[in-house]
Amino acid sequence: MSKKIRILIAKPGLDGHDRGAKVMANAFRDSGVEVIYTGLRQTPLQIVNAAIQEDVLVIGLSVLSGAHMHLCKEVLKLLKEKKAFDINVVVGGIIPEKDIKELKRIGIKSVFGPGTFMKDAVEFVKKLVK
Amino acid sequence: MNSREIAKTISKIENNELKVNSTRNYNAHVIGITGPLGVGKSTLVFQIAKHYADAGIKLGIILNDPSSENGGSFLGDRIRMQKLCEYDNVFIRSLSAKDSGGVAKISGEIINLLEEKGFEKIIIESVGAGQSEIEIANIVDTCIVVLMPGLGDEIQALKSGINEIADIFVVNKADINQAERTLRELEMLVNMRGKTSWKIPIVKTIAIKHKGINELIEKIELHNDYFKKNLTQIKKSKLRNELNYLIKYEINKKIDKKLNKLIETSVQDIINNNSDVNNAINKVVDKIKFES
Ligand SMILES: Nc1nc2c(ncn2[C@@H]2O[C@H](COP(=O)(O)OP(=O)(O)OP(=O)(O)O)[C@@H](O)[C@H]2O)c(=O)[nH]1
Numbered sequence: 001m002s003k004k005i006r007i008l009i010a011k012p013g014l015d016g017h018d019r020g021a022k023v024m025a026n027a028f029r030d031s032g033v034e035v036i037y038t039g040l041r042q043t044p045l046q047i048v049n050a051a052i053q054e055d056v057l058v059i060g061l062s063v064l065s066g067a068h069m070h071l072c073k074e075v076l077k078l079l080k081e082k083k084a085f086d087i088n089v090v091v092g093g094i095i096p097e098k099d100i101k102e103l104k105r106i107g108i109k110s111v112f113g114p115g116t117f118m119k120d121a122v123e124f125v126k127k128l129v130k
Numbered sequence: 131m132n133s134r135e136i137a138k139t140i141s142k143i144e145n146n147e148l149k150v151n152s153t154r155n156y157n158a159h160v161i162g163i164t165g166p167l168g169v170g171k172s173t174l175v176f177q178i179a180k181h182y183a184d185a186g187i188k189l190g191i192i193l194n195d196p197s198s199e200n201g202g203s204f205l206g207d208r209i210r211m212q213k214l215c216e217y218d219n220v221f222i223r224s225l226s227a228k229d230s231g232g233v234a235k236i237s238g239e240i241i242n243l244l245e246e247k248g249f250e251k252i253i254i255e256s257v258g259a260g261q262s263e264i265e266i267a268n269i270v271d272t273c274i275v276v277l278m279p280g281l282g283d284e285i286q287a288l289k290s291g292i293n294e295i296a297d298i299f300v301v302n303k304a305d306i307n308q309a310e311r312t313l314r315e316l317e318m319l320v321n322m323r324g325k326t327s328w329k330i331p332i333v334k335t336i337a338i339k340h341k342g343i344n345e346l347i348e349k350i351e352l353h354n355d356y357f358k359k360n361l362t363q364i365k366k367s368k369l370r371n372e373l374n375y376l377i378k379y380e381i382n383k384k385i386d387k388k389l390n391k392l393i394e395t396s397v398q399d400i401i402n403n404n405s406d407v408n409n410a411i412n413k414v415v416d417k418i419k420f421e422s
């Protein structure tokens with residue numbers, strides 16, 4: 001039996017749409033991944049604590065609100081504080097080109113825009129296991 | 131509390147890399163929540179948990195959701211627990227349950243681990259399968275069976291099963307029609323048991339509005355007292371059931387493949403008029419050697 005891949009998908013921020021996050025979650029599930037879905041309007045602290053307790057390999061943040069910079073910085077900071085910086089963070093959502101570079105610089109592993117095929121996102125995450 | 135360490139240990143148990151001590155020390159109080167799909171189990175877990183968490187009790191929560199055929203799963207119970215994620219004294223873990231019984235097979239081991247780590251209350255939610263939720267009762271101290279109005283047939287179907295496993299009945303969603311009827315049906319069910327040392331209480335709740343929660347907590351604590359007082363006796367019967375389940379599980383796993391082949395042969399024999407059902411059964415049972 002191969003090791004389970006567990007990921008956590010959260011939708012931080014104030015806007016109330018989690019369709020994108022759910023599409024992402026279902027694609028991962030269909031590829032044999034265990035997805036812990038934590039729902040809407042999560043604070044960075046809730047997300048990081050949940051990720052630690054669930055011992056996930058990856059946190060997938062779905063952000064649409066434009067607050068991605070702030071949210072990602074906060075999540076990464078908390079991961080560092082709690083000595084869990086080895087948990088990979090990826091972001092899905094509408095992110096301007098210039099911000100993608102900056103996000104990767106501060107430690108976000110990958111950014112999946114609306115044009116990304118879910119297949120690619122799944123492949124990317126599966127590669128992280130190795 | 132070092133959440134990281136506990137979380138990693140649980141993963142090792144899940145991946146079969148570690149076996150933990152598999153006997154309880156009964157320092158913790160383990161509460162199980164079971165019942166059909168969507169009756170409000172997670173919402174109730176949240177309300178009960180919040181009560182204990184606010185009181186500063188060290189609390190572990192285990193959430194079971196079903197896994198899909200390919201091994202993947204969408205574990206969504208945690209959506210209802212968001213507010214508990216900021217408590218330092220609360221640890222929550224989601225599990226995918228592919229085995230029957232309503233809880234992942236390693237749930238028992240995780241309970242033991244959390245108990246050993248000093249958790250005072252442990253709450254476990256089963257998958258809402260509606261059937262075969264019997265196993266959860268063997269591994270918890272207080273088993274709460276949640277139902278909601280309008281499940282008439284379900285109550286009929288579950289009659290034998292849930293009556294055995296429930297320590298407390300909850301009729302949740304009491305804000306919708308026919309709550310009184312469900313309540314009455316359950317009362318009849320409980321009265322059918324005759325005189326027992328623990329009379330199963332029935333609690334009406336509206337979990338989303340925090341209605342009835344205090345009364346439910348009161349019953350949970352009463353049952354804990356009863357449980358602890360009768361520990362030696364109850365422990366024995368739970369252990370008996372638990373062993374019965376786990377041993378059969380292992381035996382089934384062992385003979386399943388063999389059995390399929392033997393059944394195929396029997397079907398052919400019967401179709402070809404070389405045997406009949408009774409004959410075939412005897413032959414198969416004789417062929418399986420249980421001594422090994
Ligand atoms: N009207 C009403 N709705 C409720 C009540 N409690 C929970 N719900 C709703 O019922 C739905 C299911 O609630 P959950 O707590 O997820 O139920 P569950 O039994 O854990 O569901 P599964 O784990 O999927 O089996 C949600 O939309 C809740 O908001 C209640 O007291 N009244």
Ligand SMILES: [Mg+2]
Nearest residue numbers: 171172207255
């Ligand atoms: Mg649930």
